[in-house]
Amino acid sequence: MRKLQEPFPISDLTFQSQIEKFTPEDNKGGTFSEESSFSILFPKYREVYLKQSWPLVTKSLEKLGVACTLDLVEGSMTVKTTRKTYDPASILKARDLVKLLSRSVPAPQAVRILEDEMACDVIKIRGMVRNKDRFVKRRQRILGPNGSTLKALELLTECYILVQGNTVSAMGGYKGLKEVRRIVEDCMENIHPIYHIKELMIKRELAKDPELANESWDRFLPHFKKRTLSKRRRPFKITDKAKKVYTPFPPAPEKSKVDLQIESGEFFLNKSAKERMAREKREDAMKEKMDAKREERMKDYVAPAEPSDDAEKKKKKKRKKEEGEDDDGEKRKRKRKEVEEE
Numbered sequence: 001m002r003k004l005q006e007p008f009p010i011s012d013l014t015f016q017s018q019i020e021k022f023t024p025e026d027n028k029g030g031t032f033s034e035e036s037s038f039s040i041l042f043p044k045y046r047e048v049y050l051k052q053s054w055p056l057v058t059k060s061l062e063k064l065g066v067a068c069t070l071d072l073v074e075g076s077m078t079v080k081t082t083r084k085t086y087d088p089a090s091i092l093k094a095r096d097l098v099k100l101l102s103r104s105v106p107a108p109q110a111v112r113i114l115e116d117e118m119a120c121d122v123i124k125i126r127g128m129v130r131n132k133d134r135f136v137k138r139r140q141r142i143l144g145p146n147g148s149t150l151k152a153l154e155l156l157t158e159c160y161i162l163v164q165g166n167t168v169s170a171m172g173g174y175k176g177l178k179e180v181r182r183i184v185e186d187c188m189e190n191i192h193p194i195y196h197i198k199e200l201m202i203k204r205e206l207a208k209d210p211e212l213a214n215e216s217w218d219r220f221l222p223h224f225k226k227r228t229l230s231k232r233r234r235p236f237k238i239t240d241k242a243k244k245v246y247t248p249f250p251p252a253p254e255k256s257k258v259d260l261q262i263e264s265g266e267f268f269l270n271k272s273a274k275e276r277m278a279r280e281k282r283e284d285a286m287k288e289k290m291d292a293k294r295e296e297r298m299k300d301y302v303a304p305a306e307p308s309d310d311a312e313k314k315k316k317k318k319r320k321k322e323e324g325e326d327d328d329g330e331k332r333k334r335k336r337k338e339v340e341e342e
Contacts, residue, residue, distance in 0.1 A: 021116065024086040032088075037080035038095040042102035047072055053107035057097070060111045064090040068098070077101065096120045100171070104164040113171060121177045126166035128188035139163060141187055149193050153183060156200040195224050 054070050061068050065084030079094035093114050100110040113120050129135040143150050157179045159172030170180045183196045206217050261267035
C-alpha cells in the first residue's frame with residue numbers, strides 16, 4: 001500500500017519572517033455576503049465559570065468584529081460574523097475559542113487562540129482504550145507525579161496542554177501540536193511519555209549545532225526496543241509432568257449429574273422418596289459430626305498411661321547392678337591396702 005504524503009510539511013509553516021497582521025485595510029472585498037456561525041455545547045459544571053468570564057470573551061471577540069452569545073438554558077455558546085467582521089479567518093478562531101472554553105481551558109489562556117501564531121488541537125482519547133481502569137492509568141501517565149510529566153512536555157513542545165475527562169486540549173505552534181498529538185496517542189497505546197521527552201531533549205540540543213542542520217539525527221536519537229512477552233497462559237501448578245501414552249481416542253467425557261443419579265437409581269424415585277433420601281443423608285452427616293465432636297471432648301477425660309510391672313523390674317535390676325559395681329570397687333581398694341601394709 002502506497003503511503004500518502006502529508007498535504008503540507010510542517011517545516012513550511014515555520015516561516016523565518018514574522019507574519020504581518022491582517023488589518024481592515026487588507027479586506028478589499030468589503031463586508032461578507034453571508035453570515036457564518038458556529039455553536040458548541042458545554043457541560044453544566046462550566047456554567048458558573050463561563051458566566052463570570054463571558055465579558056472577557058465578548059471584549060476579545062469585539063475587536064475582530066465577531067458576535068458571541070451564551071445560552072445557559074440550552075447550555076451552548078454561539079459565535080457568528082457581523083457587518084464589522086473584516087478577517088475571514090476570525091470566525092474560525094472564534095470557533096476554536098468556544099471549543100477550548102467548553103473543554104475547561106481557562107478564559108485568559110483560551111483568548112490567546114485569537115493570535116495569528118497560535119493554533120489548537122483537541123485530542124479525543126477515550127475511544128483508544130476499551131478498559132476503563134487501563135484508560136485512567138494511561139491518562140495519568142500524561143500528567144505524571146504532581147504534574148511533572150505534563151510540565152516537561154509543555155516546556156519541550158512550547159504548547160499549553162490540559163487533560164480534562166476524555167480529551168486532551170493543546171494550544172501552541174503547529175510543530176508543537178504535532179508532537180503533542182503523537183505523544184498522547186502513543187501514551188494511549190502503552191508507550192510511556194518519558195521516551196518522547198528524552199528524544200525531544202536530545203533534538204533540542206542538536207538544533208543548537210548549525211553543522212547538523214542538513215544531516216540526519218537518527219544516529220543520535222535513542223532506539224527503544226519493544227519487549228514482546230509471551231501471551232500464552234501457563235498453569236500455576238503443574239500436577240502431572242510424566243509423559244502419557246499417545247492414544248488417538250479422546251478422553252471419556254465426565255458423567256453429568258443426571259447420569260450419576262441414573263446409576264444410583266435416584267433418578268427413578270418419586271418426589272417423596274427423594275426428599276426422604278436427602279433427609280437421611282443429612283441425618284447421617286450430622287451423626288458423624290456429633291460423634292467426632294464427642295470423641296474430641298472425651299480426650300480430656302482419658303487417664304494417662306501408667307508404667308507397667310516389667311518396666312519397674314528392669315529399673316530395679318539396673319539400680320542393683322550399679323550398686324553392686326560400687327561395692328566391688330570398694331572391696332578391691334581394701335584388699336590393696338591390706339597387701340601394702342603386710
